[in-house]
Amino acid sequence: MPELRRDPIVGRWVIIATERARRPQDVSRVREAPRGGLCPFCPGQEDKTPPEVYVSGRPPSAAANGPGWKVRVVPNRYPALMIEGDLDREPVGIYDRMNGVGAHEVVIESPDHAAELAGLPETEIAEVLFAFKARILDLRNDLRFRYILLFKNKGANAGATLEHPHSQLIALPVTPRQVAEEIEGARGHFAHRERCIFCDIVLQERKDRSRLVFENEEFVVFAPFAPRSPFETWIVPKRHESNFEAEPKERLGLCAAALRSTLKRLAVALGDPAYNFIIHSNPLRDPPSPSYHWHIEVMPALTHVAGFEWGSGFHINPVPPEEAAEFLRLVAT
Amino acid sequence: MPELRRDPIVGRWVIIATERARRPQDVSRVREAPRGGLCPFCPGQEDKTPPEVYVSGRPPSAAANGPGWKVRVVPNRYPALMIEGDLDREPVGIYDRMNGVGAHEVVIESPDHAAELAGLPETEIAEVLFAFKARILDLRNDLRFRYILLFKNKGANAGATLEHPHSQLIALPVTPRQVAEEIEGARGHFAHRERCIFCDIVLQERKDRSRLVFENEEFVVFAPFAPRSPFETWIVPKRHESNFEAEPKERLGLCAAALRSTLKRLAVALGDPAYNFIIHSNPLRDPPSPSYHWHIEVMPALTHVAGFEWGSGFHINPVPPEEAAEFLRLVAT
Numbered sequence: 297m298p299e300l301r302r303d304p305i306v307g308r309w310v311i312i313a314t315e316r317a318r319r320p321q322d323v324s325r326v327r328e329a330p331r332g333g334l335c336p337f338c339p340g341q342e343d344k345t346p347p348e349v350y351v352s353g354r355p356p357s358a359a360a361n362g363p364g365w366k367v368r369v370v371p372n373r374y375p376a377l378m379i380e381g382d383l384d385r386e387p388v389g390i391y392d393r394m395n396g397v398g399a400h401e402v403v404i405e406s407p408d409h410a411a412e413l414a415g416l417p418e419t420e421i422a423e424v425l426f427a428f429k430a431r432i433l434d435l436r437n438d439l440r441f442r443y444i445l446l447f448k449n450k451g452a453n454a455g456a457t458l459e460h461p462h463s464q465l466i467a468l469p470v471t472p473r474q475v476a477e478e479i480e481g482a483r484g485h486f487a488h489r490e491r492c493i494f495c496d497i498v499l500q501e502r503k504d505r506s507r508l509v510f511e512n513e514e515f516v517v518f519a520p521f522a523p524r525s526p527f528e529t530w531i532v533p534k535r536h537e538s539n540f541e542a543e544p545k546e547r548l549g550l551c552a553a554a555l556r557s558t559l560k561r562l563a564v565a566l567g568d569p570a571y572n573f574i575i576h577s578n579p580l581r582d583p584p585s586p587s588y589h590w591h592i593e594v595m596p597a598l599t600h601v602a603g604f605e606w607g608s609g610f611h612i613n614p615v616p617p618e619e620a621a622e623f624l625r626l627v628a629t
Numbered sequence: 630m631p632e633l634r635r636d637p638i639v640g641r642w643v644i645i646a647t648e649r650a651r652r653p654q655d656v657s658r659v660r661e662a663p664r665g666g667l668c669p670f671c672p673g674q675e676d677k678t679p680p681e682v683y684v685s686g687r688p689p690s691a692a693a694n695g696p697g698w699k700v701r702v703v704p705n706r707y708p709a710l711m712i713e714g715d716l717d718r719e720p721v722g723i724y725d726r727m728n729g730v731g732a733h734e735v736v737i738e739s740p741d742h743a744a745e746l747a748g749l750p751e752t753e754i755a756e757v758l759f760a761f762k763a764r765i766l767d768l769r770n771d772l773r774f775r776y777i778l779l780f781k782n783k784g785a786n787a788g789a790t791l792e793h794p795h796s797q798l799i800a801l802p803v804t805p806r807q808v809a810e811e812i813e814g815a816r817g818h819f820a821h822r823e824r825c826i827f828c829d830i831v832l833q834e835r836k837d838r839s840r841l842v843f844e845n846e847e848f849v850v851f852a853p854f855a856p857r858s859p860f861e862t863w864i865v866p867k868r869h870e871s872n873f874e875a876e877p878k879e880r881l882g883l884c885a886a887a888l889r890s891t892l893k894r895l896a897v898a899l900g901d902p903a904y905n906f907i908i909h910s911n912p913l914r915d916p917p918s919p920s921y922h923w924h925i926e927v928m929p930a931l932t933h934v935a936g937f938e939w940g941s942g943f944h945i946n947p948v949p950p951e952e953a954a955e956f957l958r959l960v961a962t
Contacts (some may be wrong), residue, residue, distance in 0.1 A: 299949075301855035305814040306807075307824055310855045310944040376945045390826070390832045391854045455937055466943075472933045474639075474942025481638040493638055493723070500722045521724045522634035522643045524940075572937045595940050604780045604788055604905045606939035607857075607928050609807025610799075612709045614646040616632075 297398030298377055300470060308473045311376050311396055337460035339363035339407045345370040350430050351478035352423050364493030367427045375400035383440060383469055399435055399467035403427050409460050422552035431465055432541040436580045441467040443475060443579050451570025454597040471579045479588050493616040494589030497538050507621045514547050515554035519617030526615035529558055531592040538578040538585040559626040562596055570597040631710055631729030635805060641806045644709050644729055670793035672696035672740045678703040683763055696760035700760045701737040701937050708733035716773060716802055732768055732800035736760050742793050755885035762868035764798055765874040769913045773801040776808060776912050784903025785794050787930040804912045812921050819920030827922030840954045847880050848887035852950030862891055864925040871911040871918040894957040895929055903930040
């Protein structure tokens with residue numbers, strides 16, 4: 297059973313895997329890889345994954361766990377957390393631990409092994425976002441869970457090991473500290489000004505335009521004022537909304553357009569870089585918030601800056617966001 | 630002039646380089662590399678670096694910036710921050726910025742290009758720690774500076790580009806948020822219990838022993854209870870002390886022994902991995918603290934886990950610290 301452990305100084309929770317099959321020195325080979333040359337995410341290989349928990353595109357008459365789907369969500373075969381069990385939160389001397397209870401799912405974004413999310417038509421990217429929403433709405437019924445992390449690792453440098461286009465979902469019994477800090481910071485701004493700080497940022501970025509990359513009726517894409525890494529890019533809804541899963545279909549369609557434009561621009565500008573994106577949304581058990589505002593943060597993995605920087609929390613970014621944004625604006629998509 | 634910019638939501642400061650020599654898409658080539666095959670850190674090449682600000686081992690009669698040294702500290706030729714100028718802290722709409730004023734220095738750890746810090750004799754590692762201390766004591770006289778980050782990037786995967794053994798120092802006009810959080814967390818523990826949390830951790834680790842790697846009279850080396858990455862290892866003084874630079878020579882000698890043992894064990898156990906270490910110490914303008922406790926955090930760069938994890942602050946560690954510690958204990962050094 298994996299464990300969740302809390303750092304007693306700063307309160308950060310980490311997942312510690314406890315399976316003992318590997319020797320400690322084999323850590324660089326921990327991630328799953330296709331065996332025997334067959335991709336477990338390809339149509340026809342549906343029996344190579346655990347049974348699907350969500351599917352779109354397959355006619356209702358067709359059998360489950362067969363081909364014919366557009367988006368398919370399955371439990372991760374090598375999950376970081378286990379869906380069964382009680383939390384059993386307990387002290388270990390001055391430390392805290394609990395069982396690694398949670399969900400770890402894979403969102404297979406397309407049946408096409410060679411596709412890239414950025415290259416899919418807008419409607420198909422929207423189908424992926426609909427899948428994200430459906431999974432949140434289902435998993436939030438499990439009262440053990442407090443937060444759902446939705447993210448994509450694309451490319452080996454960003455932590456991906458399977459090529460087939462996919463993103464991931466981790467449902468957690470705790471709220472990650474970085475999310476909690478963001479919520480706390482936004483609450484502080486609201487306490488002083490009775491305005492959402494993300495709404496203020498959206499206003500300033502749309503007025504200033506120097507960091508703006510793209511916008512449509514509902515979403516704005518920009519390089520943040522203080523980016524941690526080159527070409528960090530945020531996708532933020534213009535209208536205030538704290539919860540990703542509260543967005544109606546039409547607005548998720550416009551989100552898909554913004555996401556597609558962002559990923560395409562990054563792919564063209566930077567030569568198809570590895571990247572991560574993370575959906576930041578309100579915790580599951582909190583009421584809709586006037587101060588917090590969901591958004592997507594996209595981080596290309598361009599350099600090895602992450603070494604000392606992620607250990608110290610102090611970042612040196614060699615590319616000013618104004619230059620990055622200008623460069624991304626000029627890309628033909 | 631580089632800039633320091635503050636994220637308005639979580640209050641994180643980042644350094645934004647603003648030199649315009651490079652095109653944004655060239656970010657992966659931003660770091661310095663030896664040109665013409667000659668290493669600028671080697672003896673005889675002293676004129677390839679800015680003039681030294683500290684040196685040890687060269688007889689007092691010998692000329693500055695010539696060979697004969699054991700440890701040599703020079704300003705970084707491509708500094709992330711500039712030593713000259715005023716901070717000019719100012720708002721940019723809802724954002725904050727200031728001039729990127731600070732010091733960025735390179736600590737050349739040995740004249741031997743092919744040496745590794747882990748392979749140097751204890752006395753020579755101690756010379757490196759004496760250099761760290763001397764530079765802090767000098768730079769803290771500059772009242773613009775609030776924090777000094779001392780760190781080492783070893784190997785390309787950890788962000789190093791020059792082979793010659795060296796570490797780095799960055800003096801900052803702000804305290805990095807992660808440091809501030811650590812200090813705040815330790816202060817919270819002290820407020821409740823009137824004990825330093827690091828002292829409590831040292832006690833528990835020495836009693837428990839399952840995560841212990843090494844100890845001598847003054848220092849204890851262990852895998853932390855909630856490590857962010859495989860084989861994360863901390864070196865903590867047993868006696869309470871908030872400031873690295875307050876340590877006397879003898880204790881720095883024992884710190885060198887602990888650091889050497891740690892780096893050697895990691896090198897043997899993991900096949901000479903890339904790694905980072907960071908010295909965590911009390912901010913320059915704070916009085917000596919009863920609640921904070923300086924220490925060194927060592928992070929081998931083994932996997933690409935840093936992708937999504939460093940963006941979300943949520944870490945999945947496939948190696949339990951008890952297994953990592955056991956493995957490191959058994960290594961012959």
